[in-house]
Amino acid sequence: MKFVLVGPAARGGDSTLQAVRRAAEAGEIEYLGELDADGLRREYALAHVLLFPSVGEGMPRVMLEAGFAGLCPVAYDIPANKDLVRPGGGMLVPTGDLEGLAAAVAGLTADRDRITANARAFQRHVVAEFGMEAFVRRMDGIVASLRPDRAADGEGPTAAAAAPGIRPATPADLPAVVAAHSAAFPGFFLTRMGPRFLGAYYRMVLESPEGILLVAESAGAVAGFVAGIARPAAFYRAMMRRPWALGFPAMLRLVTRPRLLLDVAERVCRLGSSGHPQGHRGPSQARAKLASLAVLPSQRRLGLGRQLVAAFVAEAGLRQVAEVRLTTDAVDNQATHAFYESLGFSRSSDVLGTADRPLTEYTITTATSGTGAPPVERAA
Numbered sequence: 001m002k003f004v005l006v007g008p009a010a011r012g013g014d015s016t017l018q019a020v021r022r023a024a025e026a027g028e029i030e031y032l033g034e035l036d037a038d039g040l041r042r043e044y045a046l047a048h049v050l051l052f053p054s055v056g057e058g059m060p061r062v063m064l065e066a067g068f069a070g071l072c073p074v075a076y077d078i079p080a081n082k083d084l085v086r087p088g089g090g091m092l093v094p095t096g097d098l099e100g101l102a103a104a105v106a107g108l109t110a111d112r113d114r115i116t117a118n119a120r121a122f123q124r125h126v127v128a129e130f131g132m133e134a135f136v137r138r139m140d141g142i143v144a145s146l147r148p149d150r151a152a153d154g155e156g157p158t159a160a161a162a163a164p165g166i167r168p169a170t171p172a173d174l175p176a177v178v179a180a181h182s183a184a185f186p187g188f189f190l191t192r193m194g195p196r197f198l199g200a201y202y203r204m205v206l207e208s209p210e211g212i213l214l215v216a217e218s219a220g221a222v223a224g225f226v227a228g229i230a231r232p233a234a235f236y237r238a239m240m241r242r243p244w245a246l247g248f249p250a251m252l253r254l255v256t257r258p259r260l261l262l263d264v265a266e267r268v269c270r271l272g273s274s275g276h277p278q279g280h281r282g283p284s285q286a287r288a289k290l291a292s293l294a295v296l297p298s299q300r301r302l303g304l305g306r307q308l309v310a311a312f313v314a315e316a317g318l319r320q321v322a323e324v325r326l327t328t329d330a331v332d333n334q335a336t337h338a339f340y341e342s343l344g345f346s347r348s349s350d351v352l353g354t355a356d357r358p359l360t361e362y363t364i365t366t367a368t369s370g371t372g373a374p375p376v377e378r379a380a
């Protein structure tokens, strides 16, 4: 194992410089000082691990460089690093735990395959989040969010056109929608019903006049989708008139997975209790339901989820629906709660669902409520 220190150690003060010189003279490290871009590229290409013991960073550029160069990072768990290093994509140890850093490096040197696997995962994540394509998409999203008037100006047939890359789904998108759903909700009820059932379910949403199914495209492929119903009661009535459309694929699945019957029973109860009462509301008080939202894991934190939700809320507004609501797991689901809250949704109930699976309801008003405000705003 060889340690190479790069950078102007003098910045740490005289004592740091002396300590670095002593370590270099004792042969513990090789100290290269400050390098130009070519020198840095060369050293990154030679290294396998980035040991990054910094305790104060806003956006750690060294970590990003190491990610692009394919190194495995070992660093402190300061907030900036936590955003970059995911499980299996590098090692984080508690801030200030020098022995932990040493143990992490020692553990890695005994296992070259682990270094490679972590380095590859880190590189994939950094490229997806901070590569040029991601940067351009973020800029596009910012520009689009500054132009809430686009849909109203008639630049497109639906609100989805207000966001670049967001468009209404077509039947050809259904396999990709099913794949994105399965990747985002592993083990969930609808996923366990199997791809045929999911395909039939989303086809029903697509074909229903009450359904809203929008997809986000990235590099020509579906990277995520949002699905829901503008007027749930009318949708459920139509569903009951064509039960075989969902029933046959569902029945096929139930024959092979009988335990799903219990879940089906529970879902039917929930449908009956939360869907139908809305049928008594007048059109202007109707509440759209945002039923599912998913972005492929490799495409997350690029703004696609935000754009999909904004397009969904705008679409509901264009259809004269005053409010959009959704439910999500109440526990162990902080990231999703933070996501919807950052989009301006308000928590309207914490007492839905079952004792086993409590749900939180969120709502947001659409542009039809007469505020004249853009349909979805960032709270922060």
Ligand SMILES: CC(C)(COP(=O)(O)OP(=O)(O)OC[C@H]1O[C@@H](n2cnc3c(N)ncnc32)[C@H](O)[C@@H]1OP(=O)(O)O)[C@@H](O)C(=O)NCCC(=O)NCCS
Binding pocket: 184, 185, 291, 292, 293, 294, 295, 296, 299, 300, 301, 302, 303, 304, 305, 306, 307, 328, 335, 336, 338, 339, 340, 342
């Ligand atoms: C929830 C989900 C759709 C978000 O999609 P996304 O494209 O990653 O979201 P965005 O990039 O638009 O994020 C918008 C904001 O939400 C918040 N946010 C999103 N994911 C977050 C996370 N994991 N932790 C904390 N905040 C998060 C952030 O404020 C983020 O803005 P920022 O990146 O500028 O900080 C996506 O993570 C997903 O598919 N998850 C699995 C399925 C799911 O939980 N669906 C929602 C329940 S129906």
